[in-house]
Amino acid sequence: MSSVADPTIDSIALPVEEGRESLWNKTREAFRYIYAHHLEEYDWFFKADDDTYVVVENLRYFLYPYSPELPIYFGSKFRFPDYVKQGYFSGGAGYVLSREALRRFYEQALQDEVNCSTAYDTEDLEMGKCMESVNVTAGDSRDDLGRKRFLPMDPIFHLAEPNDPSFWYNDYSYYKPFYGRNCCSDLAISFHYIEGSHMYMMDYLIYDLKTWGSNYQYPPLSKAKTLEEISRDDNSPYKFNTYLNIPQYPLAVSKVCSGGTTRSSSLGSCDKHPSAASKLGSPGPTGSGSSLAVSGVPGGATRN
DSSP states (O other), X not given: OBSSOBTTTTBOBOSOOOSGGGHHHHHHHHHHHHHHHHTTTOSEEEEEOTTEEEOHXXXXXXXXXXXXXXXXXXXXXXXXXXXXXXXXXXXXXXXXXXXXXXXXXXXXXXXXXXXXXXXXXXXXXXXXXXXXXXXXXXXOOXXXXXXXXXXXSOHHHHHSOOSOXXXXXXXXBSSOOOOGGGSBOTTOOEESOOOHHHHHHHHHHHHTXXXXXXXXXXXXXXXXXXXXXXXXXXXXXXXXXXXXXXXXXXXXXXXXXXXXXXXXXXXXXXXXXXXXXXXXXXXXXXXXXXXXXXXXXOSSOXXX
């Protein structure tokens, strides 16, 4: 998404100005466009900056047990309890909205200028305020060891603890951040502040570099999660539960079949279908040369 249409990168022109002070408005307009043109085409919608590196396969794996009809979204959770009680997600690390979350954002939040204001320019904090106002839960995306999957800094920052213990990230992180070898999940999803040339390096290290003799044991796919399980799994320091006012939704979870196709969980085992690989975006960096990239994530394939 950009202020200018560019066919070489398929960017979409939005009625916004460029600059960091316009990022919140650009985000609003981007999701407005997605709602109008793609709401029923995808299950999940991911927003990231153009210097955000995203491992799409790990994003798909993480989202597998969650129904897109749940009012929930995920990212790297920050805290500002005086403004957003349940926390909000770093814009740089990216955040992903379920279809129901996007529906509530457009149909309810954007119509409420009191709780979803256009008067401020802090995109990620304002997004958190809007989502909280319509009972969209800021989910916990950490792995079983409490390590983050969405990372708001580059890998070097998280691997080497900053010299200044008062650095802002330590105060703003909703959960206590880890540094060193255990800084990040084995199945991390995103890193921020990745320079253009370093995108190629990340792509090589993740997809091409191999260690002879090693054999990574991939975890199995998780079972579908209910609202109660999601709430119970969130061991956050701030117990604010938006599920209290959320209607119960049936869990019609899409599952990934071989070849990238999807089937409803109510349909039993996967049938054989032609491969959907042609709809799968290239692995690696997400970004379109503009300050905002939004990708749709259907049940079994992704497309930028």
